[in-house]
Amino acid sequence: MKTDLFLEVVTPEQIVFEGPVGMVEVPGFNGRFTLLKDHAPIIASLTNGRIRVIGKDGLERLFECSGGILDCKENHVIILVDKAFKQE
Numbered sequence: 442m443k444t445d446l447f448l449e450v451v452t453p454e455q456i457v458f459e460g461p462v463g464m465v466e467v468p469g470f471n472g473r474f475t476l477l478k479d480h481a482p483i484i485a486s487l488t489n490g491r492i493r494v495i496g497k498d499g500l501e502r503l504f505e506c507s508g509g510i511l512d513c514k515e516n517h518v519i520i521l522v523d524k525a526f527k528q529e
Contacts, residue, residue, distance in 0.1 A: 466493040503528040
């Protein structure tokens with residue numbers, strides 16, 4: 442049983458981010474929403490915007506992304522987008 446929230450941000454070309462996180466905030470089709478550990482299973486459409494990630498190390502990471510799909514179940518979040526890049 443997984444105890445951490447694990448995130449993958451994936452494009453057709455690469456895995457942009459992969460690792461345990463404390464929180465993920467995404468641009469949902471009907472507005473921004475946040476996922477934390479033990480979130481209920483969900484599949485959601487995403488719009489263009491910013492993915493905000495707080496890592497297990499407490500650091501904030503920001504990614505700009507095109508619209509896509511999010512799948513969350515059993516503390517594993519997969520975000521599939523056409524394009525994504527890390528903001529510095």
